[in-house]
Amino acid sequence: MLRSGQAMNTDLPVLKVPEPKKKSNKKLITIIVILFIALLIIVFFNSSLSKITEIQVTGAQFTSNAEIINDADLKVGDSFLFSSSKKIKESLLRNSSIQNVDVSKKFPGIVKINVQEYKVVAFELSENGDLIALLASGASVVTNSERMQIMDKPILTGWQSDDMNKKELMKQLSTIDNALLSDLSEISPIPSSAFPDRILIFTRTKFEVITAISLLREKVGTMNGVIESQAPGRLTLLLADTFVPFDIEAEEDESGNE
Template identity: 50%
Template structure:
């Protein structure tokens, strides 16, 4: 007697419709949250802090950055804001930091002052290391610890190059220079005369200044005040010797 085989039931099909509906509801919920977030005050810039300003106003930096209170926090990248701020000629470096929620920090670093210039009207202006001219403040006018440029034309390219070279000199070396005057020649169109606070007169050229500055300091620190020439060849003559030579030449002229 043969036994009957049991009837196999087909496995029940899983219902996919309920899971799809769940996914759709989650997506709609997330979309609703995103809409609420980007329309709330928490997604807006509520404060802008600007630090490091000296020659450029905070209003000018804020305007150049293109960012205002109430703007979307994530709309403009920090890199874009930095590039905008760096278009200001006084600024050498800008660091942009976003602190959620709502705080934007702009930390700037300006080019250093390397010299001052006396205008025809007798006003003192400051020159930055990139050649930019800015208005000198009262504190700087009372204590001028940088060289004063006099006799230069406004658009002289050698003046712009001079400020760049002065930016490479240490503060101590720079503070000893009192005045720099253009003194061009055929061989050296960028030749200058520099007067130091230690009573030296130096003839050199803008193009050779960086390589001559250490030798100049060595002479100033070890020799009596005198006239120094630092071009193709370097020479030094103390003022006492130069005065004696002038006296001798005058005596010779009177005896002739």
């Protein structure tokens, strides 16, 4: 017990004054950063850096650059970032002259389109005298004769424009080695009841070959072997294969006329 007049001595703990929270400052900084980023995005998408500034097309021989750009649904000024390479490729592959497409983008603003067209397997002349290149896909395109090496491909004569056998022939010709294909000079239809797709082929090495489009891939090896090893003559490659040199035919004709 305390005596009267004695002061009470009590030690009280010192209370720490809490430091002011910096949460409000952090929020402000975050808001400023977000606004700055948003401003940069707005400025970027409204600048030329976000637009297509150049479209480069390479590899096309039959399709004009303007046609390719139109088919790709592209134009200078379109969004660079949102131009899908996949969609561009899909659009261009709808063109029957184009076999493959490679699309690449180079920042800032350059779109590169490299086109691989189907190879030329033959030619024909239109009624107007225009030279038409026939492609492996079955497509036909008017071309400039000065840009094409006509002598290394056959000329198709006597075909109707809507003849489905002609399109199949073009596909079959695409499977023939270029060395043999370059020896074929002219191909004409000579249909028969047994072979509606029968054809007559003249070669630059003076052979005449009778075969069918449906048999061409199967018989091309025999054709090549005879052309390389025999004197010029008439070669029939249907159900049975026969070959008669022209000099023997001439002797038979002379003996028959005597």
